[in-house]
Amino acid sequence: xxxxxxxxxxxxxxxxxxxxxxxxxxxxxxxxxxxxxxxxxxxxxxxxxxxxxxxxxxxxxxxxxxxxxxxxxxxxxxxxxxxxxxxxxxxxxxxxxxxxxxxxxxxxxxxxxxxxxxxxxxxxxxxxxxxxxxxxxxxxxxxxxxxxxxxxxxxxxxxxxxxxxxxxxxxxxxxxxxxxxxxxxxxxxxxxxxxxxxxxxxxxxxxxxxxxxxxxxxxxxxxxxxxxxxxxxxxxxxxxxxxxxxxxxxxxxxxxxxxxxxxxxxxxxxxxxxxxxxxxxxxxxxxxxxxxxxxxxxxxxxxxxxxxxxxxxxxxxxxxxxxxxxxxxxxxxxxxxxxxxxxxxxxxxxxxxxxxxxxxxxxxxxxxxxxxxxxxxxxxxxx
Amino acid sequence: xxxxxxxxxxxxxxxxxxxxxxxxxxxxxxxxxxxxxxxxxxxxxxxxxxxxxxxxxxxxxxxxxxxxxxxxxxxxxxxxxxxxxxxxxxxxxxxxxxxxxxxxxxxxxxxxxxxxxxxxxxxxxxxxxxxxxxxxxxxxxxxxxxxxxxxxxxxxx
Numbered sequence: 001x002x003x004x005x006x007x008x009x010x011x012x013x014x015x016x017x018x019x020x021x022x023x024x025x026x027x028x029x030x031x032x033x034x035x036x037x038x039x040x041x042x043x044x045x046x047x048x049x050x051x052x053x054x055x056x057x058x059x060x061x062x063x064x065x066x067x068x069x070x071x072x073x074x075x076x077x078x079x080x081x082x083x084x085x086x087x088x089x090x091x092x093x094x095x096x097x098x099x100x101x102x103x104x105x106x107x108x109x110x111x112x113x114x115x116x117x118x119x120x121x122x123x124x125x126x127x128x129x130x131x132x133x134x135x136x137x138x139x140x141x142x143x144x145x146x147x148x149x150x151x152x153x154x155x156x157x158x159x160x161x162x163x164x165x166x167x168x169x170x171x172x173x174x175x176x177x178x179x180x181x182x183x184x185x186x187x188x189x190x191x192x193x194x195x196x197x198x199x200x201x202x203x204x205x206x207x208x209x210x211x212x213x214x215x216x217x218x219x220x221x222x223x224x225x226x227x228x229x230x231x232x233x234x235x236x237x238x239x240x241x242x243x244x245x246x247x248x249x250x251x252x253x254x255x256x257x258x259x260x261x262x263x264x265x266x267x268x269x270x271x272x273x274x275x276x277x278x279x280x281x282x283x284x285x286x287x288x289x290x291x292x293x294x295x296x297x298x299x300x301x302x303x304x305x306x307x308x309x310x311x312x313x314x315x316x317x318x319x320x321x322x323x324x325x326x327x328x329x330x331x332x333x334x335x336x337x338x339x340x341x342x343x344x345x346x347x348x349x350x351x352x353x354x355x356x357x358x359x360x361x362x363x364x365x366x367x368x369x370x371x372x373x374x375x376x377x378x379x380x381x382x383x
Numbered sequence: 384x385x386x387x388x389x390x391x392x393x394x395x396x397x398x399x400x401x402x403x404x405x406x407x408x409x410x411x412x413x414x415x416x417x418x419x420x421x422x423x424x425x426x427x428x429x430x431x432x433x434x435x436x437x438x439x440x441x442x443x444x445x446x447x448x449x450x451x452x453x454x455x456x457x458x459x460x461x462x463x464x465x466x467x468x469x470x471x472x473x474x475x476x477x478x479x480x481x482x483x484x485x486x487x488x489x490x491x492x493x494x495x496x497x498x499x500x501x502x503x504x505x506x507x508x509x510x511x512x513x514x515x516x517x518x519x520x521x522x523x524x525x526x527x528x529x530x531x532x533x534x535x536x537x538x539x540x
Contacts, residue, residue: 128399129431130491132520134461134471139479142459150457150504150535195460242437243430243488245481247457369491 007093008220008227009378011040011213012339014332016175018325020207021114025054026066028109028209033067036211041223042103049074049095049104049214051088053329055111063107074101080237080372081364082276082329084108085212087374089335090233092214102216109209112328116205130369138202138279140368142194145281147247149196151296154284156196158299160187162280163200163322165307170319172349177204178323187280201280203320208327210336228342231357232263232377239370250282251373252289252361259359259375260291267291270377271355272341273313274334276363277320286361287313290375309350317341317350331362335376342378356380384415385451385510385521394477394493394522395470396515407446408432412519415512417449419486430488451510453482453523454533456489460499482508482523483535496524505535 013035015028023031029052037043048071052060060077074095076088085108092104124131148154164184170176182200190200220227238251260266267290277283284298292313293301301307307315316322318337321330338358340346358378365371401409411418420429422436423443429436434444458480465472478494480502494502495511508523 125402125433126431128401128405131467132397132399133479133491133493133522134394134466134468134474134477135479135491136461136466136471139459139461139466143457143479143481146459146504147457191462192460193462195462197459240430240489242427243490245456245489247481 006217007096007214007230008217008381009212009230009339010215010220010223010225010227011036011042012211012336013039014210014325014336015208018175018177018206018208019113020111025059025109025111025209026063029054029063029107030067032109032209032211033105033107036213037105040213040215041225042213044068045071046103047105048072049092049101051076051078051092051104051106053079053084053108053332055115055328074104080235080374082278082331083362083364083372083374084329085332085335086233086360086362086376087235087372089212089214089230089376090235090374093230093233096214096216102219104214105211106214107209107211108329108332110327110329111207112205113207126369135368136194137366138197139194140366141279141281142197143368144247144285145196148281148285151248152299154299156188157184158303159201159280159284160184161302162277162283162307163187165302165305166277166316166320166322169309169317169350170323172347173319173324176319176324177206178319197279197281203278203322203326203330204324206325206327208325208333210332212335212339226343227381228339228378229381230376231379232259233374234258234262235372235374237370237372247368248285249295250285250289250363250367251371252286252375255373255375256290259377263377265357265377269357270313270359272317272338272352272358273315274338274358274360275315276330276334276361277316277322278326278330278363280322282363282367283307283315285367286363290359290361309352314352317346317352329364331364334362335360338378342380385417385512387415387512387514389514392513392515394495394513395474396513396518396520397468397470398518399520404434405432409519412512412521413514413517417451417510417521418446419449419488420444421447428486428488430490447486449510450485452485453508453510454535455494455502455504455506455508456481456483456535457504458494458502478502480523493522494524495522503532505532507533
């Protein structure tokens with residue numbers, strides 16, 4: 001039996017707002033925390049474990065007080081960029097199996113659109129050898145895209161298919177930041193910002209917040225709620241390979257096999273996948289690394305409609321970070337759509353029939369330098 | 384030794400954050416020498432520079448002088464700045480690249496003195512030091528001539 005199998009996500013909530021000028025991340029955290037607990041049939045009083053991602057490094061500690069969490073026996077302030085909530089989910093499931101806690105609240109709130117200055121970069125020992133060259137976020141992913149094109153013949157058209165596929169899903173999501181279909185040609189015609197990436201190869205920049213509630217089997221038995229069972233989780237950090245960076249792969253190369261092994265399944269068993277999509281290239285490299293296609297074939301996979309709800313691997317049916325919601329860090333949003341899919345609660349037009357096994361992969365940080373990666377596999381209750 | 388250029392720079396030379404154990408590196412770069420940490424225990428050439436070998440965990444590390452020769456491993460043209468470093472907020476286009484040094488490391492840098500549409504993976508480049516007062520930065524410019532382009536091998540060397 002899976003060592004982390006004894007934990008269930010029983011509550012999930014994503015704020016419907018994408019532009020939030022009038023509330024702080026602390027207030028947003030409270031909103032989504034209360035709503036996710038209500039979804040589970042629980043209250044703040046029941047929470048004995050807390051994990052949090054926010055703009056400010058100091059906020060995780062302050063947030064437990066803001067929320068009124070008085071019974072904490074377990075906390076996690078892991079920061080692996082956008083993948084943080086997925087890493088925290090794995091840690092939470094393990095803590096629940098150990099009996100350290102029974103009801104874990106995991107939150108993310110960030111206002112990348114209205115308050116981008118709240119990001120706190122701090123000192124990074126690599127800074128004097130990276131940031132001084134004018135590296136920016138999109139340029140970092142562009143370095144990876146360029147090398148992937150060179151080694152595997154990946155094209156701009158194939159990259160654009162990732163955005164187009166996400167937009168075909170987002171048109172059904174009334175909360176999505178972009179709700180209209182975007183064509184491949186439109187992506188290619190959008191301004192080139194960091195060659196070979198165009199403006200529309202990027203995720204949307206939103207304000208956003210979300211939360212999930214993870215509980216023990218005993219707590220779940222008391223709740224009249226469909227749960228998503230945590231079947232497997234793995235995490236790593238992939239960097240510049242001791243100064244010999246290989247830009248053609250991500251940390252998913254390592255976390256995918258370990259998560260599949262723990263869950264006792266293989267990539268072909270997955271009915272739906274939430275794939276972190278900060279940029280179009282992120283998805284292509286990640287699906288290769290997870291084993292959904294051969295290394296180098298990601299471009300052809302997506303251009304064949306492989307990511308569509310009706311395709312070989314339905315991906316990001318909410319519109320993903322590319323069209324729906326990417327508040328600076330997007331792992332929570334990827335997780336919540338996976339929970340909706342496995343509970344049969346997403347938008348009917350994109351609900352995957354008989355969706356029993358789902359995968360979530362988070363990529364935090366930068367494809368061009370270093371990233372925190374985490375793969376999570378969820379299943380329908382008692383699948 | 385690398386050529387030092389002080390006049391007519393069209394890219395900023397941001398003041399580096401100099402950590403105390405790294406003063407040797409920066410003092411050498413100010414006079415045109417790119418030092419690479421070299422592990423005396425496992426012979427690994429380290430990047431980014433630090434007097435510590437991340438491959439074997441040794442602190443028995445000395446410094447070797449880089450030839451300055453390299454090949455473009457990957458690159459992007461940032462059409463507008465928005466860089467993490469504030470000095471790049473409003474400038475562009477400029478080229479950010481990984482250059483594979485002859486000594487092994489792939490280092491992040493800029494390609495300069497090149498048309499932004501002419502750079503390709505596999506282009507041979509040579510290091511140049513941009514200096515503004517006490518601040519220095521190592522960048523690379525394409526090498527002219529017949530052997531200007533090589534196949535760039537895949538994967539980590």
